[in-house]
Amino acid sequence: MSAIAFIGLGHMGGPMAANLVKAGHAVRGFDLSPASLELARAGGVTTVASVGEAVSGAGLVITMLPAGAHVLAVWQELVAIVPPGTLLMDCSTIDMGSARKAHALAAAHGCPALDAPVSGGTGGASAGTLTFMVGGDAAVFAEAKQVLEAMGRRIIHCGDASAGQAAKICNNMILGISMIAVGEAFVLGERLGLSHQALFDVASVSSGQCWSLTTYCPVPGPVPTSPANYGYEPGFAAALMLKDLNLSQAAAEDTGSMTPLGAKAALLYQLFADEGGGEKDFSGIINMLREKSASDTE
Ligand code: NAD
Numbered sequence: 001m002s003a004i005a006f007i008g009l010g011h012m013g014g015p016m017a018a019n020l021v022k023a024g025h026a027v028r029g030f031d032l033s034p035a036s037l038e039l040a041r042a043g044g045v046t047t048v049a050s051v052g053e054a055v056s057g058a059g060l061v062i063t064m065l066p067a068g069a070h071v072l073a074v075w076q077e078l079v080a081i082v083p084p085g086t087l088l089m090d091c092s093t094i095d096m097g098s099a100r101k102a103h104a105l106a107a108a109h110g111c112p113a114l115d116a117p118v119s120g121g122t123g124g125a126s127a128g129t130l131t132f133m134v135g136g137d138a139a140v141f142a143e144a145k146q147v148l149e150a151m152g153r154r155i156i157h158c159g160d161a162s163a164g165q166a167a168k169i170c171n172n173m174i175l176g177i178s179m180i181a182v183g184e185a186f187v188l189g190e191r192l193g194l195s196h197q198a199l200f201d202v203a204s205v206s207s208g209q210c211w212s213l214t215t216y217c218p219v220p221g222p223v224p225t226s227p228a229n230y231g232y233e234p235g236f237a238a239a240l241m242l243k244d245l246n247l248s249q250a251a252a253e254d255t256g257s258m259t260p261l262g263a264k265a266a267l268l269y270q271l272f273a274d275e276g277g278g279e280k281d282f283s284g285i286i287n288m289l290r291e292k293s294a295s296d297t298e
Contacts, residue, residue, distance in 0.1 A: 002059035003028060004147070007051060007074055008092070009040040012118070013064030015125040016091070016151045018043025022128075023150035030054040051077050060087045060147060067243075068098025075102050084110030089144060091132070093117045093168055093244060096251050103136070103161040112140040115161065116148065117168040121236050129153040133171075135163035169251055172244035176265040176282070178212040179241075183286030186219050187293055196221055218283035232284035239278035242269040 006017040009031040020027045021044035029045040030053070031037050037047045048054050051074065055061050061078055065071050071090050078088060088106045090099070090113075099115045106113035114136035124130040130152035134141050141157045148155045158167040185208065189199040200222035204214050216235075217223035227235040245266035252259040272278070272285050 003057055005030070005051075005054040005058035005061040006040075006045065006064070007031070007054060007061065008064035008066075008070075009033075009036040009045065009047075010064065010066075011122050012091075012125045013062075014040045014043060014045075015122070016062075016064060016130070017045045019125075019128045019151045020147065021045055025147070025150065028054045028056075028058065052081055055082050055086070058082075058086065060089065060144070063088075063090045063092060065090075065092045067092070068094035071102055072098055072105070075105050079105050079109040079111060082109075082111065085112070087112050087114070087140065087144060089114045089116050091116050091118055093247065094165060095247050096162055096165055096169070096254065099135070099162040099165040112137065112143075113161070114140055114144055115164040116144075117164055118152065119168065119171065120152070121234075125151070132156065133158050133164040133167040135159055135161050135165060135167075137161075166251070169244065169248045172241070173248040173259065173262045173265070175212065176241050176245045176248075176269065177261045178210045179216070179218065179283055180265055180268055180285060180289075182208075182210065182212045183218050183283070183289050186286060187290045190290070191293070212283070216283055218286040227281035227283055228286075232281045232287070234279070235281035235283070237278065238269055238272050238280055238282040238284065241282040242266065242273050242278070245269055 003026040004020055006013060006027050006029040009017055009029045014036060017027050017029050017040055027045050029040045029047050030051055041047050063071055063074055071092055071094050088111050090102055103113050114134055116132045116134045118130040118132055120130040128151055131154040132148045132152045134157050145155055158164050196219045217226045218228050220228045227233060248262050249266050272288050277284055
């Protein structure tokens with residue numbers, strides 16, 4: 001494939017672009033932040049001073065930006081300068097409305113487009129083990145798959161335009177809710193005199209089993225690799241979980257879907273962030289549940 005332009009070289013985009021370089025692609029990257037540019041350079045990315053310079057001669061443009069407004073602003077700039085036929089791919093996590101608008105912008109300028117949000121966090125971005133959830137035309141997906149394989153381990157075509165974003169939002173709503181459920185169960189178990197290990201041993205092989213329990217257990221001990229064992233350093237920051245839950249609630253409102261647990265999870269993560277937990281791993285919400293339980297009985 002011809003050169004790749006990469007716009008947005010932050011915590012995720014920087015290491016993703018570096019993995020493309022490792023796989024032998026010529027990558028020209030642009031970011032507004034000098035610190036992000038410097039880190040990308042250390043990863044072998046050729047950094048440039050503008051979007052225009054990054055996309056010159058590129059057959060594929062990847063964006064990895066904070067939110068929908070950033071993506072639409074950059075894509076508006078892109079479609080004005082890239083030749084028709086240039087493949088545009090957004091890997092950011094954004095709202096459904098912006099994802100659809102981005103696809104429409106690309107289509108109006110004769111550019112094939114994919115939404116390809118990721119799961120796997122900064123660890124997965126560095127290790128090249130991300131999961132990509134991809135929305136867009138099947139033929140365009142087939143064209144982009146090999147590039148995605150340089151950055152990820154599981155590449156899933158979820159359907160037409162914006163289906164990848166839909167999958168990301170729904171998956172993370174499950175995750176946000178299930179982490180609170182597991183946290184609540186451990187706090188209740190503590191008050192019932194049950195050890196963490198005993199609850200883990202039962203629930204991990206019973207019907208309470210889920211990823212939040214068995215891979216990312218929110219209490220220290222049962223799963224030695226979970227952030228609970230490392231002072232709840234992220235991992236996946238609670239502020240990002242809040243962002244994704246808010247995206248799920250915007251989508252639920254637009255579609256008239258009943259998601260009462262998603263709504264409650266968003267409120268609880270908002271409270272956790274308001275009380276200073278936003279930069280902690282999202283599994284740290286168990287500590288807020290425990291603290292609030294204690295004050296209720298005093
Ligand atoms: P980040 O804030 O570290 O990086 C975003 C980068 O975009 C920054 O370096 C910023 O300077 C740059 N940027 C903003 N506007 C720009 C513009 N107009 N032109 C060029 N660069 C611009 O964020 P991140 O953690 O890398 O996340 C990126 C996306 O990935 C977000 O949508 C996030 O929700 C999603 N995501 C993050 C994680 C995670 O664990 N961090 C996991 C999955 C998905």
